[in-house]
Each structure stands twice: as structure tokens, then as C-alpha cells.
Amino acid sequence: MVELEAILLVWGVRDEVLKKLPVKGYWLYGEYDFIAKIEFANENELKEFSLELIRLIGSGKFKLFPVKLSSSTLKNSAEEHQFNEIQEDNIFRVF
Numbered sequence: 001m002v003e004l005e006a007i008l009l010v011w012g013v014r015d016e017v018l019k020k021l022p023v024k025g026y027w028l029y030g031e032y033d034f035i036a037k038i039e040f041a042n043e044n045e046l047k048e049f050s051l052e053l054i055r056l057i058g059s060g061k062f063k064l065f066p067v068k069l070s071s072s073t074l075k076n077s078a079e080e081h082q083f084n085e086i087q088e089d090n091i092f093r094v095f
Contacts, residue, residue: 003042007065010034013057020056022049038064 008023011032018027018034025036040046046064053062 004040004046005067006038006040006046007067008034008036008038008053008062009065010057010062012061017057022052022056 008025009032010018010021013033021034021036023036023038025034027033028035038049040049046066050064053064
């Protein structure tokens with residue numbers, strides 16, 4: 001089960017380096033050079049991936065935007081009461 005999804009944006013990187021990225025995504029032409037949706041099992045996996053990207057392309061040349069947490073992550077967190085409100089209201093909040 002996917003616990004966390006993130007959007008990866010990369011900029012200021014040469015094509016040779018983009019070819020070495022360990023994810024499938026789309027090349028862009030403009031402000032950003034590359035975009036991809038990545039799924040992680042947990043937050044630690046996201047941090048490890050981020051460190052791998054720093055080694056590969058350097059810091060300050062990419063951004064990972066977490067966009068989705070699974071319901072089981074929310075149920076097991078301290079915000080359980082907020083999760084129940086989300087279910088009742090059908091309103092999605094970003095924590």
C-alpha cells in the first residue's frame with residue numbers, strides 16, 4: 001500500500017544528469033527541467049530518496065512536494081480526531 005506520494009520537480013540540471021534519475025517522469029522545457037510523481041512506503045523512504053538526489057544532482061536543484069497520505073497514516077497519528085472530522089465533513093485538509 002502506498003503511504004505517501006510526492007511530486008518531484010528538477011531544474012538547472014543538464015540532460016546527461018536527467019537521464020541518470022532513478023525515476024520515470026516527464027522532461028519539461030521552461031522553468032523546470034523534469035517532473036515526476038513518486039510513491040513512497042513511508043517518510044523515511046522519501047528522506048532516503050532525497051539524499052540520493054542530493055548526491056546525484058546536488059542540493060538546491062530539486063524539490064519534493066508530498067501530496068497524499070493514506071488514511072491508515074492519519075488514523076495512526078495524533079490527529080485521529082481530525083481524521084474523523086474529515087470523514088464526517090468530506091473535506092480534505094493538508095496536515
